[in-house]
Amino acid sequence: MQPWQAVDRPWGGTLGLGARPALVVVDLMRGFTDPSLPLGSDLTEVVRQTNQLILEAERRGWPVVLTRIAYPEAIPETVWMRKMPGLRTLVEGSPATEFDPRLIRPDGAHVVTKLHASAFFGTSLHGRLAQAGVDTVVVTGCTTSGCVRATVVDASALGYRPIVVREAVGDRWTDAHLQSLHDMAAKYGDVVGLREILARSADRAREGQGV
Secondary structure (H helix, E strand, O other), X not given: OOHHHOOOOOOXXXXXXXXXXXEEEEOOEHHHHOOOOOOOOOOHHHHHHHHHHHHHHHHHOOOEEEEEEOEOOOOOOOHHHHHOHXXXXXXXXXXXXXXXXXXXXXXXXXXXXXXXXXXXXXXXXXXXXXXXXOOEEXXXXXXXXXXXXXXXXXXXXXXXXXXXXEEEEEXXXXXXXXXXXXXXXXXXXXXXXXXXXXXXXXXXXXXXXOO
16 A cells, blocks of 8 residues: 555545546657667657557547747757757757657647656647547656656646556656656546556447446
């Protein structure tokens, strides 16, 4: 049992899967998934598990969003770049900004190019999801303590139910990964295993068919 799961603790409720989920795949691009690049680490398993969710999203008709970070060459230095100089390698057109070649990219997937950690900050993502009637964002990708967490926090603030799939997110550091999963589960969204989200998806589909 986690600390927030004690019956006398006022946090860690369950949000569940809403009526209209979308899959948001955060930054599974070579800059982060190729260990030979400055910001990269081995996220092979994260890509593999995310691919299973992309196939499930296609099967269920969920919108699929793929995010990436790519900076125009002429962009002024941001505070984030000062703190994390490796971001300067993510210049539009460089191999680091390409999606991991192992990642499934559905024909109908919407690509969001962002300049900050959250998939929502400074992008059109909220408007697009709201227009599609989305009430739940199933989040995968990297890094758990960075762009995934920022996306989940903003999703919650904007009124979506965030669901993080445990096996489909990753980080460079295990401690940061685990702490961020604990924190998100306690305060911002559901953190579930792949089997659980697939089961929830199947149950929701059966409900929709009146089974």
